[in-house]
Amino acid sequence: MKPFDVIVIGGGLAGLMAAAVAADNGQRVALLTYGSGSLPLASGAIDFLNAKAPDVAIKNLPAHHPYKKIGLKACDAAAKFFVDIAAKADLPYNGRLSAQIPIVTAVGTLKYSALVPESMDASNLVNKKKIFVVEIKGLKDFYAAMIVDNLKKIFPDKTFEVAKLDLNLLGGRDITCMDAAQIISVNEQILADGLKTLDVGDDDAIIIPPIFGLEGNSSRAAIKSQLRAEILETTCLPPSPTGIRLQRAFIKYLQSSGVRIFENSKVVRGVVDGKKVTGVVVENSVREKVFPARKVILATGGFYSGGITMRDFDQPREPIFDLPVFFPTGAENWSNEQLFSDEPQGFSMTGIFTDESLRPIDESGEILFENLHVVGANLGGSDFVFERSAGGVAISSAYKGATS
């Protein structure tokens, strides 16, 4: 096998983005992944930081934070590149780093993110007169009445109406948003006709579960063109159509740029020559296969995805290159008792420390491999969940790693 210019390990958000950036720079890229990553579970909204102006907040972070290594310039470029890729796959996104956009969650609260799918952008909700929340017969886990109750707390002056549509989804298994989206992608008209029965005016909005198809924007566009009111999708329980659309948009882009995607390919080791990585080793059921590379991007995620593992307490490991993993010492710093609290969790700060090109470093700050770049959730030094930066760190580190 001829060496690839770049091998990306991991097909989550960070890996997909890194592969896209590298391919866009004209490099011959392979993406190796084991499992499909967490995008099908996610909303597709990209959080940079939970702050009114994420770019300002990034400037004020401590030096060990991944954003400080990445730099604001790369963050900005990453956001633009991301929106551009999505648009090329007919999946419009709105947003920038200087402000946040609200989206409506499955329970009727508002959540703010830097980059959001256009179909979820709830910025204009404040200007609407009446808001219809549409419940679909037979669709699991979507409760319009609850959404209305919660939205009323945010918008006490507006009129709300719960509307029920029967799109003939019953028969067969319990229908999830993914199933409904699949059905609607083949027959948009059933949803368009259903929505047309509502008595909506130009100044009203319709909120629906995320069921505008599983690819691109064509189902939404076809339905939108028949209605005057704005229609918004909420988030939902996984599998999540809005996350699936984003994943498919990336995969489509990678395929059209000639990136080779190898599924079911678990990387177990690197092939190294001094401070250079020359390839990676994939293990299959009976033997090993070497994929040679000039540069490797490690996008294997955190604890959840196996990018960082821990057999013994206090000894987290990075299993492929055996990179040193930073972790807060002492059990008292490890976690706070309340799992779902508003304090950061020590364990989620765990991860790999890097230089400004995102190459892994040891305790003394020495670079361990010259052509290995660490991107995404396996970076140490921040609690992505607490500070709501997972998506932003994933795409901006991927951009930096792929361009360094």
Added chain:
Amino acid sequence: MSDKTQAIFTGDRCLSCTSCMANCPVMAAIKDYRGPKLVGPAHGRMHFSQEDIEATLEFCSNCKSCDRACPSGVAVSTLNMLQRAEYYKTHPHTQAEDMIAHGERAGKMVRMMPFGATFANIGMEFGKTLGIFSKLGLAGERDMPAYASTPFKDLYSRIKQTAGGKKIVMFTGCFINDNEPQVGEAFVKVMNANGYEVLIDKGFNCCGSPLVVTGYLDEAKQHADNNADRILEWKKKGIPVVTPCTSCSLMLKEEYHELFAEHKFHEAAENVYDAFEFLEILQERGEFNDNVKPISQKLLYHVPCHLKCQAIGLPAANILEEFGANVQTADAGCCGISGNYGFRKDKYDISMKIGAKLFERVKRKDFDKVISDCGTCRMQIHHGSGIKPCHPIEILAAAYQ
């Protein structure tokens, strides 16, 4: 080696993340199937009993897209197949199921009669026209795969092999033996060109893949035992077993061990290679004969699901590209046929719906030839698009002159 072996122990690793559901082509095609997460790990974990059978299990095609999506190493599809076997312990098979599971037996019967292949093919033509297949529960829309006038195992003895010295044993697979012997010929030519004499072991059985998916697990186990024993014999002699059929190689390398959890299957698996996997290993060792005419074709490559599972990269694409071919992957998902799944009357529509994206891609005709390593994928592409694909080894064989 891999922690994905021995399916039965993998169900408990399920995190209910739903990634498998997002990737199951059957779920996308129909509303009836409850999907990999619920049918495989969830149901399989709690009940491996005959009384409690998941009613929609029959819809699983064993395409293994779920296994590839799973981040936790759950052998979802094999859990489904084990449960299916449990079901058939107390439920009779239909005549159609018996037929599609036992292609090897039918092939042998045909070969025992004079002009057997001709008559069988005429018979199948009549069967189709008269609607007999449809009455039996087979997909009347399809042509049954036509028998070649001479099966590969007979044709083989007439081939003058040029190589001496190094040897491999070819596991022919039923489809290549009975229906596409030209793929076998191409295989021999390529191996010869690389200094390998090709041996045939007439003691091998069908790999058992069609038996497993149709719930004949005990029979499949007999095939597995026989094949593994023979592979181990060859292993002792230092002779590798190589197959140009992707579903056979997956079965021999991985599924025997997943299904039956005996160490000998793993030991046998170590001596089995997919054809282009083997060639790429030769290339890495600097032993590949690259005295090849430049291949100037533009090839559209449908990568079979069962190849994607094997984690061996894309060796056919790599090798053909090295000699000048322009290889583009079709990237259109599962072809829908999944072995004998698409031959069932009640699964035909699902199978065609799954394949629709691939057929559209192929019909764009922006290439010289479609290639795919899997025989049933090739059949499905031909049926759905009218364009006949070939095995990548046929392209390589033609380039060795």
